[in-house]
Structure formats: structure tokens, C-alpha cells
Amino acid sequence: MATMLRVTNTQTRTKEEFAPLAECGRRVRIYCCGPTVYDSLHLGHARAAITPDVIRRYLEYSGYQVRYVTNFTDVDDKIVKRSIREGWDWREIAATYIDEYHRLMAALNVKPADAYPRATEHIAEMIEIVEVLLVRKHAYIARDGDVYFDTASFARYGALSGRKLEEEEAGLSGRIDAQRLAVKRNSGDFVLWKLNKNDPDELKNAGMAVPRWPSPWGEGRPGWHLECSAMSQMYLGVPFDIHCGGMDLVFPHHEDEKAQTECAFHDLLEGAESVKYWLHNAFVTVKSRPEDEKLxxxxxxxxxxxxxMSKSLGNVKWLREMIWPDGPYDPMAVRMMLLSSHYRSPIVFEPAMLDEATARLERLYNALDALDRATHPDGRQHDHLSWKMSSTTLVKLGDPAFETQTIPLVKAIFEAETTFKASMDDDFNTAGALASIFDLVTEANQELARRRKEGDCSAADRTAFRSAAHTIRTLMETLGLRPIRAQSAAHGGDTQRLLDLLLALRQDARKEKQFKMADGIRDGLAGLGYEIEDLPGGKSIVKKKR
Known part of the structure; x- marks a missing residue:
């Protein structure tokens, strides 16, 4: 039975049927808040990038055309503070971490966005929004010259986060000096344009190095929330379909962004909402230590x-230190670990989780290797493109050629596709989707074992095995899991060469009847987590244990 995609909308707090905006048809527009580029990425940033990547991939798998935009906040108080503290030009800080972002996202197999707008490239659009808000009485110039959004002027303020205006203090999130509360009309009002002259410490310590742009209100820089309103409208228009981000952005960032967008573009929106679905992923935290009890x-x-996770607590899990080439783990282990939980469920990270994710990855790759060997007795293996070319010779349910012992595998292939889609249609339930893939792997391994035991593999069997491998890879790719095993650029190639060398030495030892040496190599590799499988014809392979 066909299922309909349902998503949990943060604003309505309900699971809703997904239907793109009418004028878009099968087109979907997604905006995701990218990082503030003042430091390296940590595990939480990985989840914030992988979640919308999976959403995008599944929508494309389902036949939608997706335009995906994610931004860089490359001017911000945090960047300025680091610039002053370390004497490092703020532009160089941003450029350094934008470059790192692209490298790490490529490693995690996050698809490139259709656009990566930077805040500093859209200052003119931000100034124009502020001017409109002032004319429409949704903003005001405070007595110190800074420009603020008047939260009391927008009746829907608080609808996204569920917060009431009178309960708000300032929504600072560490970005606006608390001393400025005295110049606001309402404590929840947020800055749209910040004058440089109001930060004497910045000017004293950095002088002209502080970022600044001319404006009708004086030299300064935009408020954090203003940036995404300008960039999302510029690259997607309003309204658009999906806005993604971490739970920490619901308030104040997305609440404030929503307010100023819907006030500035009121005529375009005809008073309606600027975003149809707000989707937010939960945090990645770490297990508490005894010294954390008083926090x-x-x-x-x-x-x-x-x-x-906090740098001040010394518990941040830096992504670059975890994954190849600088860290010990395949980047796909990070993705596997994150996909093993629903995106709205918090993850309390422990290092053992990456070991478990690595083992699950190995199970997938080992099964695919075995299916490829059964499909290609000559030992030929798939590369990252050739497996997609095999779809012309895949099984079709009900084909009389498969009314054999292979039929359970044929059924499992179609069941996997059905349950995968049902899980993903249920608010992108990646944990359930992974379970469907592993169910197919189990059936494939059982069928391979039967064929090995009987020593017979017909053309129909090979087509079934090819189909199983193709389906596993297709579903893996839909989740962003690399469908072909890779080696670490830093040391994986050397590791494989050493394994091949040991395997050759073992083969030579067996030929010379030096079985004690051959067994010693086998046992030594087993102690390192590898197992040797001896194949018919005298050939052997070595692989990681499941």
C-alpha cells in the first residue's frame, strides 16, 4: 500500500502530510542555516548538515526536484571577538573555516548545495529590509543609534517557538551585549543593525579591523537574524517549502528571522507564512562526568x-579529529551513527557508538563484496559508477525464472524497498530505513550460504544477487552512505597493501606446507579484527570482522 510522506512541523507541533507549495508542483525549495564560521566543526554540526542532506536525498529519490541553499554566517560577534583575541583578520578566520566546512562535508558525503550565500555578500539586501521595516513601523532607531525590530508590532511573534512575548528576556544567545537592554522598547526586541561606535572595546582593540559597512544609520554591521531573511528571499523567494536547522535555532534565531521576513515581505506573502514546514534536528550531547554535576x-x-558540548568544558568532539584523514574513523561511520537515531531524538554521544557504527558499515560492505563475487565469478568488482549500470538486468517480481530457491531473496528485495519507503515517509525515520536494508542483507547472506553449500549458482541466482546488491546500494545512497567501500586517504591504502602482503605470505607458506606460519598469520590478523576467507580455487580474501 502506498504511503504519503509526513513531516513534523515545529510550528504546528504536529506531523503533517507533505505537500509542496502549489505553484512549485514537484519542486521543493529548502533553506538550511549553515555555520557561523569562527571555529572548527564538531559532531553537532555534522548532524545539522546530514539531517537536511538526507531529507533532500529522499525527496529526490521520491521524484521531487529540489533546490537546496545553505548559508555561511561570515560576520558575527563571535568572529570579531576571536579576531581581536588572536590578532587574526576576521576575513581570514571566515575563509579558513569555510574551506574546512567544504572538506568535511565532502568527506561526510553531503551533497553540495545549489548555492552557498555568504552574509557579507548581501549587506545591501539587508539594509533594504531594515529600511522597509522602519517605514512599516516594525523597527525603530534606539537612542544609541542601533536599529531594533519591535517584537510587539508583530502579532504572530512567538508562534514558532511557542514562547510568549512577556516571558522573554532578550533572546541574546550570547550575541548582543546585555547592557543594551536599557535602550530597547521591549526586552525581546532584537538588533537589526549594530553601529560600530557602540562597541568602544572592539574599536579600541581592533580599530579599523572591525568589520563595518556604511548605512543610513552609520557604519556598522547587520544583526545575526537579519542575514538569513535576506539570503533565503534572494535565493529561494518567499514563501518557500522547508526551513531546516538545529533545535537550538528555534529561538531566538528562527523566531526572529520569521518575524522580520513576514513583516518586510508582507505584500509578497499577502500576510501568509514565509515557510510552510519548519524542521529541526535534536542535539548531540556527551555523557556527563562527575565534575559536571554542579553545572x-x-x-x-x-x-x-x-x-x-562546550569548549569551556573541554568536551567538544571535533569532527576533523574523528574522521579520515586526521582521525581513525571512516566518515561514513559518523553518518551511520547519526542515522541510527531519528533526527528529532537527542543523541548522547559515547566513543563506542562509532565502533558500533563501523561494525554495521562493515556488515554492509562485506555483504556487498560477497554479492559482487557471486555475480562476477571472475573476481571483477564494482566501482562507484558501474553498479548503477546494472539496473537493466534486475529481477522483476513474479518473473517465472525466479520460482526457485532464490525466490525468498527476490521477495526480500521488494520488501526492503517497501519498508524503506514506509519508514522514510514517516518523518524521515532513518533508523527504520536502515533496519530494512539490514533485513535484506540478512536474507542475502543466507541465500549466499545456501548457494555455497550446494556449490551451484545459476544465471537466475546471479541476477537475484545482482539485484540485491543494486537495491542495497541504492538505498544506502539515498541515505548518503557511500555505496562502495573506500580506504582512508591517509593510511587506508597502506593498510590494504599490508593486508595483501600478509595474505600473499600466508599463501606462500601454505604452498610450502609451513602450516604453523600460515596459521600464525591468520591468528594474528584475527587479533587485529580481520578474518581470512578461503575461496574455491585456492584464492583467499581478508576482511574486517562483523
Whole structure:
């Protein structure tokens, strides 16, 4: 039975049937808040990038044409503070971490966005929005010259986060000096344009190195929330279909962005919402330590025993230190670990999770290797493109050629596709989608074992095996898992060469009847987590244990 995609909309707090905006038809427009590029990426950033990547991939798998935009906040108080502290030009800081972002996203197999707008490239559009908001009385110039959005002027303020205006203090999130509260009309008002003259410490310590742009209100820089309103409208228009980001962005960032967008572009929107679906992923936290017990509630979740990642606490899990080429793990292990939980479920990270994810990856790759060997007795292996070319010789359910012992595998292929889609249609349930892939792997391994035992593999069997491998790879790719095993650019190639050398030495030892040496090589590799499989014809292969 066909299922319909349903997504959890943060604003309505319900799971809704997904239907793109009418004028878009099968086109979907997605905007995702990218990083503030003042430091390296950590595990939480990886989840914030992988979540919308999977959403995009599944929509494309389902036949939608997706335009995907993610931005860089390359001017911000955090960047300025680091620039002053370290004497490092703020532009160089941003450029350094934008480059790192692209490298790490490529490693994680995150598809490139259709556009990567930078805040500094759209200052003129931001100034224009502020001017419109001032004319429409949704903004005001404070007595210190800074420009603020008047939250009391927008009736729907708080609808996204569920917060009431009178409950808000400032929504600072560490980005606006608390001393400025005195110049606001309402404590929840947020800055649209910040004058340089109001930061004497910045000017004293950095002088002209502080980022600044001319404006009708004086030299300064935009407020954080203003950036995404300008860039999303510029690259997607309003309204658009999906806005993604981490749960930490619901308030104040997305609440404030929503307010200023819907006020500035009121005529285009005809008073309607600027975004149809707001989708937010949960945090990645770390297990608390004894010394964390006295932390405040905004850092420590006593119920789950988890602590927010923070540089000041020394518990940040830097992505570059975890994955190839600098770290020990295949980047796909990080993706596998994150996909093993629903995107709205918090993850309390422990290092063992990456070992478990690595083992799950190995199970997939080992099964694919075995299916490829059964499909190609000559030992020929698939590369990253050739497996897609095999779709012309795949099985069709009900084909009389498969009314054999292979029929359970044929059925499993179609069941995997059906359950995968049902899981993903249920608010992108990647954990359920992975389970469907592993169910197919189990059936494929069982069928391979039967064929090996009987020593017979017909043309129909090989087509079934080819179909199973193709389906596993297609579903893996839809989740962004690399469908072909890769080696670390830093040391994976050397590792494989050493394994091949040991395998050759073992083969020579067996030929010379030096079985003690051959067994010693086998046992030594087993101790390192590898197993040798001896194949018919005297050939052997070595692979990671499951």
C-alpha cells in the first residue's frame, strides 16, 4: 500500500502530510542555516548538515526536484571577538573555516548545495529590509543609534517557538551585549543593525579591523537574524517549502528571522507564512562526568545524564579529529551513527557508538563484496559508477525464472524497498530505513550460504544477487552512505597493501606446507579484527570482522 510522506512541523507541533507549495508542483525549495564560521566543526554540526542532506536525498529519490541553499554566517560577534583575541583578520578566520566546512562535508558525503550565500555578500539586501521595516513601523532607531525590530508590532511573534512575548528576556544567545537592554522598547526586541561606535572595546582593540559597512544609520554591521531573511528571499523567494536547522535555532534565531521576513515581505506573502514546514534536528550531547554535576540546567540534563558540548568544558568532539584523514574513523561511520537515531531524538554521544557504527558499515560492505563475487565469478568488482549500470538486468517480481530457491531473496528485495519507503515517509525515520536494508542483507547472506553449500549458482541466482546488491546500494545512497567501500586517504591504502602482503605470505607458506606460519598469520590478523576467507580455487580474501 502506498504511503504519503509526513513531516513534523515545529510550528504546528504536529506531523503533517507533505505537500509542496502549489505553484512549485514537484519542486521543493529548502533553506538550511549553515555555520557561523569562527571555529572548527564538531559532531553537532555534522548532524545539522546530514539531517537536511538526507531529507533532500529522499525527496529526490521520491521524484521531487529540489533546490537546496545553505548559508555561511561570515560576520558575527563571535568572529570579531576571536579576531581581536588572536590578532587574526576576521576575513581570514571566515575563509579558513569555510574551506574546512567544504572538506568535511565532502568527506561526510553531503551533497553540495545549489548555492552557498555568504552574509557579507548581501549587506545591501539587508539594509533594504531594515529600511522597509522602519517605514512599516516594525523597527525603530534606539537612542544609541542601533536599529531594533519591535517584537510587539508583530502579532504572530512567538508562534514558532511557542514562547510568549512577556516571558522573554532578550533572546541574546550570547550575541548582543546585555547592557543594551536599557535602550530597547521591549526586552525581546532584537538588533537589526549594530553601529560600530557602540562597541568602544572592539574599536579600541581592533580599530579599523572591525568589520563595518556604511548605512543610513552609520557604519556598522547587520544583526545575526537579519542575514538569513535576506539570503533565503534572494535565493529561494518567499514563501518557500522547508526551513531546516538545529533545535537550538528555534529561538531566538528562527523566531526572529520569521518575524522580520513576514513583516518586510508582507505584500509578497499577502500576510501568509514565509515557510510552510519548519524542521529541526535534536542535539548531540556527551555523557556527563562527575565534575559536571554542579553545572546549570542549560548545560546539564540530569534526566539523560548528558552535557552540552562546550569548549569551556573541554568536551567538544571535533569532527576533523574523528574522521579520515586526521582521525581513525571512516566518515561514513559518523553518518551511520547519526542515522541510527531519528533526527528529532537527542543523541548522547559515547566513543563506542562509532565502533558500533563501523561494525554495521562493515556488515554492509562485506555483504556487498560477497554479492559482487557471486555475480562476477571472475573476481571483477564494482566501482562507484558501474553498479548503477546494472539496473537493466534486475529481477522483476513474479518473473517465472525466479520460482526457485532464490525466490525468498527476490521477495526480500521488494520488501526492503517497501519498508524503506514506509519508514522514510514517516518523518524521515532513518533508523527504520536502515533496519530494512539490514533485513535484506540478512536474507542475502543466507541465500549466499545456501548457494555455497550446494556449490551451484545459476544465471537466475546471479541476477537475484545482482539485484540485491543494486537495491542495497541504492538505498544506502539515498541515505548518503557511500555505496562502495573506500580506504582512508591517509593510511587506508597502506593498510590494504599490508593486508595483501600478509595474505600473499600466508599463501606462500601454505604452498610450502609451513602450516604453523600460515596459521600464525591468520591468528594474528584475527587479533587485529580481520578474518581470512578461503575461496574455491585456492584464492583467499581478508576482511574486517562483523
Amino acid at each position: 546549570s540546567a542549560d548545560l546539564l540534563d540530569a534526566a539523560s545524564g548528558s552535557v552540552k
